[in-house]
Amino acid sequence: MKHKLSHYDFGLPMELIAQKPTQRRGQSRLLVVDRERQTLTHDTFGNLKNHLINHPLMIFNDTRVIPAKLLVQIGPNSKQKEILLIRELEPGLWEVMMKGLNRLKRETTLKFEKSDLTAQFISRHDSRAVIRFSSLEGLTAHLKESGRMPLPPYIKRPLSTNPQTLEMDKKRYQTIFASHTGAIAAPTAGLHFTQSQLANLRENTVDTARLTLHVGPGTFVPIREENIINHKMQAEYFEVSPINWNKIAQAKKQGQKFLAVGTTSTRVLETQVFDKTIRKKVSGWSNCFIYPGWEFRNVNHLLTNFHLPKSTLFLLVSAFMGEKLAKIAYKEAISQKYRFFSYGDAMLIL
Secondary structure (H helix, E strand, O other), X not given: OOOEHHHHOOOOOHHHEOOOOOOOOOOOEEEEEEOOOOEEEEEEHHHHHHHOOOOOEEEEEOEEEOOOEEEEEOOOOOOEEEEEEEEEEEOOEEXXXXXXXXXXXXXXXXXXXXXXXXXXXXXXXXXXXXXXXXXXXXXXXXXXXXXXXXXXXXXXXXXXXXXXXXXXXXXXXXXXXXXXXXXOOOOHHHHHOOHHXXXXXXXHOOEEEEEEEOOOHHHHOOOOOOEHHHOOOXXXXXXXXXXXXXXHXXXXXXXXXXXXXXXXXXXXXXXXXXXXXXXOOEEEEEOOOOOOOOOOOOOOEEEEEOXXXXXXXXHHHHHHHOHHHHHHHXXXXXXXXXXXXXXXXXXXXX
16 A cells, blocks of 8 residues: 555646636536446536435535634734634634734734724634634624635635625535534535435435534645655544434445545544444544545445545545546546536546
Protein backbone atom coordinates (compact mmCIF):
# COMPACT_ATOMS: atom_id res chain seq x y z
CA MET A 1 0.00 0.00 0.00
CA LYS A 2 1.35 3.41 -1.01
CA HIS A 3 1.44 5.86 1.90
CA LYS A 4 3.38 8.69 0.26
CA LEU A 5 1.33 11.85 -0.23
CA SER A 6 2.97 12.57 -3.58
CA HIS A 7 1.41 9.37 -4.92
CA TYR A 8 -2.04 11.03 -4.68
CA ASP A 9 -1.18 14.12 -6.70
CA PHE A 10 -2.55 14.92 -10.14
CA GLY A 11 -2.68 17.91 -12.44
CA LEU A 12 -5.94 19.84 -12.22
CA PRO A 13 -6.64 22.77 -14.60
CA MET A 14 -7.84 25.72 -12.49
CA GLU A 15 -10.68 26.42 -14.93
CA LEU A 16 -12.36 23.15 -13.90
CA ILE A 17 -12.89 24.41 -10.34
CA ALA A 18 -16.58 25.39 -10.28
CA GLN A 19 -17.01 28.96 -9.04
CA LYS A 20 -20.81 28.89 -8.98
CA PRO A 21 -23.54 26.24 -9.07
CA THR A 22 -25.44 25.14 -12.14
CA GLN A 23 -28.35 27.36 -13.14
CA ARG A 24 -30.80 25.03 -11.46
CA ARG A 25 -30.20 22.45 -8.74
CA GLY A 26 -29.83 18.91 -10.04
CA GLN A 27 -28.40 19.79 -13.46
CA SER A 28 -24.90 18.46 -12.79
CA ARG A 29 -23.18 15.73 -14.75
CA LEU A 30 -22.66 12.27 -13.24
CA LEU A 31 -19.74 9.91 -13.74
CA VAL A 32 -20.73 6.36 -12.80
CA VAL A 33 -17.89 4.04 -11.78
CA ASP A 34 -18.53 0.32 -11.59
CA ARG A 35 -15.76 -1.20 -9.47
CA GLU A 36 -16.61 -4.80 -10.31
CA ARG A 37 -16.66 -4.26 -14.08
CA GLN A 38 -13.98 -1.55 -13.98
CA THR A 39 -16.11 0.66 -16.24
CA LEU A 40 -16.90 4.38 -16.46
CA THR A 41 -20.25 5.71 -17.70
CA HIS A 42 -21.08 9.36 -18.45
CA ASP A 43 -24.57 10.57 -17.56
CA THR A 44 -26.47 13.40 -15.87
CA PHE A 45 -27.47 13.59 -12.21
CA GLY A 46 -31.15 13.54 -13.12
CA ASN A 47 -30.67 9.94 -14.27
CA LEU A 48 -29.18 8.75 -10.97
CA LYS A 49 -32.01 6.27 -10.35
CA ASN A 50 -31.16 4.40 -13.56
CA HIS A 51 -27.89 3.25 -11.98
CA LEU A 52 -29.26 2.09 -8.63
CA ILE A 53 -30.21 -1.56 -8.19
CA ASN A 54 -31.37 -3.84 -5.35
CA HIS A 55 -33.09 -0.99 -3.47
CA PRO A 56 -30.18 0.36 -1.38
CA LEU A 57 -30.45 2.40 1.81
CA MET A 58 -29.33 5.93 0.87
CA ILE A 59 -27.85 7.73 3.89
CA PHE A 60 -27.62 11.54 3.97
CA ASN A 61 -25.81 14.01 6.20
CA ASP A 62 -28.50 16.50 7.27
CA THR A 63 -26.19 19.10 8.85
CA ARG A 64 -27.10 22.72 8.17
CA VAL A 65 -24.43 25.27 7.26
CA ILE A 66 -24.15 28.42 9.38
CA PRO A 67 -23.71 31.67 7.40
CA ALA A 68 -20.52 31.88 9.44
CA LYS A 69 -18.49 34.60 7.68
CA LEU A 70 -18.88 38.05 9.19
CA LEU A 71 -17.23 41.41 8.53
CA VAL A 72 -15.80 43.17 11.59
CA GLN A 73 -14.08 46.45 12.31
CA ILE A 74 -11.36 46.67 14.94
CA GLY A 75 -10.76 50.30 15.87
CA PRO A 76 -12.38 53.42 14.39
CA ASN A 77 -10.09 53.82 11.37
CA SER A 78 -9.33 50.21 10.50
CA LYS A 79 -10.49 48.38 7.40
CA GLN A 80 -13.09 45.69 7.70
CA LYS A 81 -11.80 42.18 8.25
CA GLU A 82 -13.49 38.87 7.65
CA ILE A 83 -13.89 36.38 10.48
CA LEU A 84 -15.12 32.81 10.28
CA LEU A 85 -17.07 31.31 13.15
CA ILE A 86 -15.83 27.77 13.76
CA ARG A 87 -17.62 26.46 16.82
CA GLU A 88 -19.48 27.62 19.89
CA LEU A 89 -17.55 26.77 23.05
CA GLU A 90 -20.36 27.93 25.34
CA PRO A 91 -23.32 30.27 24.81
CA GLY A 92 -21.96 33.44 23.21
CA LEU A 93 -18.32 32.28 23.30
CA TRP A 94 -16.97 31.28 19.90
CA GLU A 95 -13.77 30.01 18.38
CA VAL A 96 -13.13 31.93 15.16
CA MET A 97 -10.56 32.20 12.39
CA MET A 98 -9.22 35.64 11.50
CA LYS A 99 -6.03 37.28 10.31
CA GLY A 100 -3.93 39.80 12.19
CA LEU A 101 -4.40 38.21 15.60
CA ASN A 102 -0.89 39.03 16.79
CA ARG A 103 -1.81 42.73 16.96
CA LEU A 104 -4.90 42.25 19.11
CA LYS A 105 -4.94 42.84 22.84
CA ARG A 106 -7.20 41.13 25.32
CA GLU A 107 -10.66 42.73 25.58
CA THR A 108 -10.26 44.55 22.26
CA THR A 109 -13.75 45.31 20.92
CA LEU A 110 -14.89 44.06 17.53
CA LYS A 111 -17.73 45.97 15.90
CA PHE A 112 -20.12 44.70 13.27
CA GLU A 113 -21.50 46.75 10.38
CA LYS A 114 -25.09 48.01 10.60
CA SER A 115 -25.58 46.36 13.97
CA ASP A 116 -25.39 47.06 17.69
CA LEU A 117 -23.65 43.70 18.06
CA THR A 118 -20.08 43.73 19.40
CA ALA A 119 -17.62 41.10 20.54
CA GLN A 120 -14.62 41.04 22.87
CA PHE A 121 -11.34 39.41 21.95
CA ILE A 122 -10.47 36.89 24.69
CA SER A 123 -7.45 34.90 23.52
CA ARG A 124 -5.66 33.51 20.47
CA HIS A 125 -3.88 30.38 19.32
CA ASP A 126 -2.14 30.43 15.94
CA SER A 127 -4.72 31.61 13.38
CA ARG A 128 -7.66 31.13 15.72
CA ALA A 129 -9.18 33.36 18.34
CA VAL A 130 -11.79 33.09 21.06
CA ILE A 131 -14.28 35.95 21.17
CA ARG A 132 -17.36 36.66 23.30
CA PHE A 133 -20.41 38.22 21.67
CA SER A 134 -22.39 40.90 23.46
CA SER A 135 -25.77 39.30 22.74
CA LEU A 136 -26.97 35.85 21.72
CA GLU A 137 -30.11 37.29 20.14
CA GLY A 138 -28.04 39.96 18.40
CA LEU A 139 -25.67 37.36 16.96
CA THR A 140 -28.55 35.22 15.66
CA ALA A 141 -30.13 38.25 14.00
CA HIS A 142 -26.83 39.46 12.52
CA LEU A 143 -25.99 36.03 11.10
CA LYS A 144 -29.39 35.90 9.42
CA GLU A 145 -29.12 39.45 8.09
CA SER A 146 -25.43 39.81 7.21
CA GLY A 147 -23.72 36.42 7.53
CA ARG A 148 -22.08 35.02 4.41
CA MET A 149 -21.91 31.36 3.58
CA PRO A 150 -18.44 29.95 4.40
CA LEU A 151 -17.51 28.95 0.87
CA PRO A 152 -14.27 26.97 0.51
CA PRO A 153 -11.12 29.00 -0.25
CA TYR A 154 -11.00 27.81 -3.86
CA ILE A 155 -14.30 29.61 -4.58
CA LYS A 156 -13.35 33.25 -4.94
CA ARG A 157 -15.87 35.80 -3.69
CA PRO A 158 -14.77 39.43 -3.17
CA LEU A 159 -15.81 41.20 0.03
CA SER A 160 -18.00 43.47 -2.11
CA THR A 161 -20.00 40.61 -3.66
CA ASN A 162 -23.43 41.81 -4.73
CA PRO A 163 -26.52 40.84 -2.67
CA GLN A 164 -27.91 38.55 -5.39
CA THR A 165 -24.76 36.43 -5.36
CA LEU A 166 -24.79 36.24 -1.57
CA GLU A 167 -28.42 35.12 -1.59
CA MET A 168 -27.63 32.52 -4.25
CA ASP A 169 -24.89 31.10 -2.03
CA LYS A 170 -27.23 30.98 0.98
CA LYS A 171 -29.69 28.94 -1.04
CA ARG A 172 -27.41 26.74 -3.11
CA TYR A 173 -24.62 26.05 -0.58
CA GLN A 174 -27.22 24.25 1.54
CA THR A 175 -28.85 20.88 0.95
CA ILE A 176 -32.63 20.66 0.66
CA PHE A 177 -32.70 18.32 3.69
CA ALA A 178 -30.44 20.41 5.97
CA SER A 179 -32.04 20.48 9.42
CA HIS A 180 -29.39 20.51 12.21
CA THR A 181 -27.41 23.76 12.30
CA GLY A 182 -23.70 23.55 13.05
CA ALA A 183 -21.54 23.08 9.94
CA ILE A 184 -19.14 25.57 8.38
CA ALA A 185 -18.97 23.62 5.12
CA ALA A 186 -21.68 21.84 3.16
CA PRO A 187 -21.80 18.07 2.65
CA THR A 188 -21.48 18.78 -1.04
CA ALA A 189 -22.64 15.47 -2.52
CA GLY A 190 -26.07 16.32 -1.14
CA LEU A 191 -26.25 19.67 -2.93
CA HIS A 192 -27.36 18.02 -6.18
CA PHE A 193 -30.69 16.68 -4.92
CA THR A 194 -34.04 18.36 -5.61
CA GLN A 195 -37.21 17.69 -3.65
CA SER A 196 -38.90 16.08 -6.65
CA GLN A 197 -35.95 13.81 -7.42
CA LEU A 198 -35.70 12.71 -3.80
CA ALA A 199 -39.42 11.95 -3.68
CA ASN A 200 -39.13 9.97 -6.91
CA LEU A 201 -36.18 7.96 -5.59
CA ARG A 202 -38.03 7.16 -2.37
CA GLU A 203 -41.08 5.98 -4.30
CA ASN A 204 -39.55 2.85 -5.77
CA THR A 205 -35.74 2.97 -5.93
CA VAL A 206 -34.22 3.54 -2.45
CA ASP A 207 -34.91 3.71 1.26
CA THR A 208 -33.42 6.70 3.07
CA ALA A 209 -31.89 7.48 6.46
CA ARG A 210 -30.10 10.47 7.94
CA LEU A 211 -27.26 11.22 10.27
CA THR A 212 -25.58 14.47 11.26
CA LEU A 213 -21.91 15.38 11.05
CA HIS A 214 -21.11 19.08 11.48
CA VAL A 215 -18.38 19.64 8.92
CA GLY A 216 -15.59 21.78 10.40
CA PRO A 217 -12.43 23.51 9.16
CA GLY A 218 -10.55 20.22 9.16
CA THR A 219 -12.16 19.52 5.79
CA PHE A 220 -9.86 22.12 4.22
CA VAL A 221 -6.71 21.49 6.25
CA PRO A 222 -4.09 20.17 3.81
CA ILE A 223 -2.04 17.07 4.55
CA ARG A 224 1.46 18.33 5.35
CA GLU A 225 3.09 14.98 6.06
CA GLU A 226 4.66 13.07 3.15
CA ASN A 227 3.81 9.90 5.07
CA ILE A 228 0.03 10.19 5.10
CA ILE A 229 -0.28 7.92 8.15
CA ASN A 230 1.07 10.78 10.29
CA HIS A 231 -1.78 13.14 9.35
CA LYS A 232 -4.27 13.88 12.14
CA MET A 233 -7.86 14.78 11.30
CA GLN A 234 -9.58 17.46 13.36
CA ALA A 235 -12.53 16.08 15.29
CA GLU A 236 -16.07 16.93 14.18
CA TYR A 237 -19.31 16.45 16.09
CA PHE A 238 -21.77 13.80 14.92
CA GLU A 239 -25.07 12.36 16.08
CA VAL A 240 -27.53 9.73 14.92
CA SER A 241 -31.12 9.68 16.17
CA PRO A 242 -32.68 6.41 17.41
CA ILE A 243 -35.10 6.32 14.45
CA ASN A 244 -32.31 6.58 11.91
CA TRP A 245 -29.87 4.37 13.81
CA ASN A 246 -32.47 1.60 14.08
CA LYS A 247 -33.34 1.94 10.40
CA ILE A 248 -29.65 1.52 9.52
CA ALA A 249 -29.25 -1.38 11.97
CA GLN A 250 -32.30 -3.16 10.55
CA ALA A 251 -31.04 -2.69 6.99
CA LYS A 252 -27.65 -4.05 8.03
CA LYS A 253 -29.28 -7.11 9.60
CA GLN A 254 -31.27 -7.77 6.42
CA GLY A 255 -28.22 -7.41 4.17
CA GLN A 256 -29.45 -4.24 2.43
CA LYS A 257 -26.66 -2.31 0.69
CA PHE A 258 -25.68 1.14 2.00
CA LEU A 259 -25.28 4.07 -0.39
CA ALA A 260 -23.47 6.85 1.47
CA VAL A 261 -24.21 10.32 0.17
CA GLY A 262 -20.86 12.03 0.62
CA THR A 263 -17.58 11.44 2.41
CA THR A 264 -18.94 12.91 5.66
CA SER A 265 -21.71 10.29 5.85
CA THR A 266 -19.10 7.66 5.02
CA ARG A 267 -16.84 8.65 7.92
CA VAL A 268 -19.68 8.34 10.44
CA LEU A 269 -20.96 5.06 9.02
CA GLU A 270 -17.50 3.52 9.01
CA THR A 271 -16.84 4.27 12.69
CA GLN A 272 -20.09 2.88 14.12
CA VAL A 273 -21.26 -0.69 14.68
CA PHE A 274 -24.94 -1.03 13.81
CA ASP A 275 -25.47 -4.38 15.52
CA LYS A 276 -28.35 -3.50 17.86
CA THR A 277 -31.22 -1.06 18.25
CA ILE A 278 -31.04 1.94 20.57
CA ARG A 279 -33.42 4.21 22.50
CA LYS A 280 -31.23 7.28 22.94
CA LYS A 281 -29.31 9.14 20.25
CA VAL A 282 -25.68 8.24 19.62
CA SER A 283 -23.35 11.25 19.50
CA GLY A 284 -19.69 12.10 19.85
CA TRP A 285 -16.64 13.50 18.08
CA SER A 286 -15.09 11.81 15.07
CA ASN A 287 -11.57 12.28 13.71
CA CYS A 288 -11.82 9.31 11.34
CA PHE A 289 -9.17 9.42 8.60
CA ILE A 290 -9.81 6.97 5.78
CA TYR A 291 -6.95 6.28 3.38
CA PRO A 292 -5.96 3.34 1.13
CA GLY A 293 -5.78 0.17 3.15
CA TRP A 294 -9.03 0.89 5.04
CA GLU A 295 -11.39 -2.10 5.10
CA PHE A 296 -14.92 -0.80 4.57
CA ARG A 297 -17.43 -2.58 6.77
CA ASN A 298 -20.66 -0.63 6.17
CA VAL A 299 -20.56 1.49 3.01
CA ASN A 300 -21.22 -0.42 -0.23
CA HIS A 301 -21.75 2.46 -2.67
CA LEU A 302 -20.64 6.09 -2.55
CA LEU A 303 -21.98 9.27 -4.13
CA THR A 304 -19.44 12.08 -4.00
CA ASN A 305 -18.09 15.13 -5.81
CA PHE A 306 -14.62 15.49 -7.36
CA HIS A 307 -11.93 16.47 -4.87
CA LEU A 308 -8.59 18.22 -4.56
CA PRO A 309 -5.38 16.34 -5.32
CA LYS A 310 -3.51 15.20 -2.17
CA SER A 311 -6.59 15.86 -0.02
CA THR A 312 -8.07 13.63 2.69
CA LEU A 313 -11.19 13.40 0.52
CA PHE A 314 -9.31 12.09 -2.52
CA LEU A 315 -7.57 9.57 -0.27
CA LEU A 316 -10.95 8.35 0.99
CA VAL A 317 -12.18 7.93 -2.59
CA SER A 318 -8.95 6.13 -3.51
CA ALA A 319 -9.46 3.81 -0.54
CA PHE A 320 -13.03 3.05 -1.61
CA MET A 321 -12.56 2.45 -5.34
CA GLY A 322 -8.90 1.47 -5.47
CA GLU A 323 -5.98 3.77 -6.26
CA LYS A 324 -5.62 2.67 -9.87
CA LEU A 325 -9.30 3.07 -10.75
CA ALA A 326 -9.49 6.40 -8.90
CA LYS A 327 -6.69 7.82 -11.03
CA ILE A 328 -8.32 6.51 -14.22
CA ALA A 329 -11.69 8.02 -13.25
CA TYR A 330 -10.19 11.40 -12.36
CA LYS A 331 -8.12 11.48 -15.57
CA GLU A 332 -11.30 10.82 -17.55
CA ALA A 333 -13.23 13.48 -15.61
CA ILE A 334 -10.52 16.04 -16.33
CA SER A 335 -10.33 15.15 -20.03
CA GLN A 336 -14.13 15.45 -20.29
CA LYS A 337 -14.06 18.76 -18.41
CA TYR A 338 -16.18 17.76 -15.44
CA ARG A 339 -16.63 20.55 -12.87
CA PHE A 340 -14.71 19.99 -9.62
CA PHE A 341 -15.32 20.57 -5.91
CA SER A 342 -18.28 21.96 -3.95
CA TYR A 343 -20.31 23.43 -6.81
CA GLY A 344 -19.10 20.79 -9.25
CA ASP A 345 -20.33 17.53 -10.76
CA ALA A 346 -20.94 14.18 -9.07
CA MET A 347 -19.50 10.67 -9.17
CA LEU A 348 -21.39 7.51 -8.23
CA ILE A 349 -19.12 4.63 -7.21
CA LEU A 350 -20.86 1.27 -7.33
